[in-house]
Amino acid sequence: MSTTEPARGGIQAFCGTEDIRSWMHRPWMENGCVYATNGHACVEVWANAATASLLGAVSKPKRSPDMAKLFSCWPTGMTVEPGTGTTVEPGFIALPSLPEFQACQVCYGDGYLDDDPLQTCGSCCGYGEKFELSDVYGLKFQVHYLRLIASLPDVKVSMLDDRLLFRFGYDACVMSYFGRGILMCCKP
Numbered sequence: 001m002s003t004t005e006p007a008r009g010g011i012q013a014f015c016g017t018e019d020i021r022s023w024m025h026r027p028w029m030e031n032g033c034v035y036a037t038n039g040h041a042c043v044e045v046w047a048n049a050a051t052a053s054l055l056g057a058v059s060k061p062k063r064s065p066d067m068a069k070l071f072s073c074w075p076t077g078m079t080v081e082p083g084t085g086t087t088v089e090p091g092f093i094a095l096p097s098l099p100e101f102q103a104c105q106v107c108y109g110d111g112y113l114d115d116d117p118l119q120t121c122g123s124c125c126g127y128g129e130k131f132e133l134s135d136v137y138g139l140k141f142q143v144h145y146l147r148l149i150a151s152l153p154d155v156k157v158s159m160l161d162d163r164l165l166f167r168f169g170y171d172a173c174v175m176s177y178f179g180r181g182i183l184m185c186c187k188p
């Protein structure tokens with residue numbers, strides 16, 4: 001596979017499927033939104049029950065963090081609302097182009113082994129790409145996560161201290177979702 005698309009995609013791709021914290025393995029529904037996190041990146045999309053079901057969301061896990069508190073860092077005056085798809089808040093700019101996709105040498109970019117999608121490649125954790133850091137406006141981020149963000153529709157980003165804020169829009173071909181997320185930088 002020689003593509004810039006991640007082997008994993010969509011909201012579910014932000015789940016920490018390899019994480020020991022099993023509540024991270026599935027997206028969940030909370031206060032009219034679906035959330036997914038792997039502990040480094042978290043994403044929030046507005047969702048009704050039907051969309052939540054399509055996204056495979058479960059009910060709020062007991063151990064999930066306080067998402068309202070997590071997103072309280074979002075700059076005020078830049079609230080994102082459902083249905084306004086193409087509106088871009090001030091301060092949000094394009095995600096810079098990412099380095100060329102470097103296929104994992106173990107799974108050759110598939111993200112899984114032996115032609116079995118259930119056998120996640122342990123070397124790249126199913127992303128199909130080598131672990132690399134990539135620079136975004138002066139901060140280093142894991143390229144796996146940046147590629148997931150880049151695969152979302154109408155993505156715009158903003159920097160806040162050691163975090164990358166991202167918001168994305170409406171895509172009727174996918175699932176009509178509209179949301180935002182936060183990615184933590186990799187500290188040296």
Ligand SMILES: [Zn+2]
Pocket residue numbers: 104105106107108109110111112121122123124125126127128129
């Ligand atoms: Zn691999």
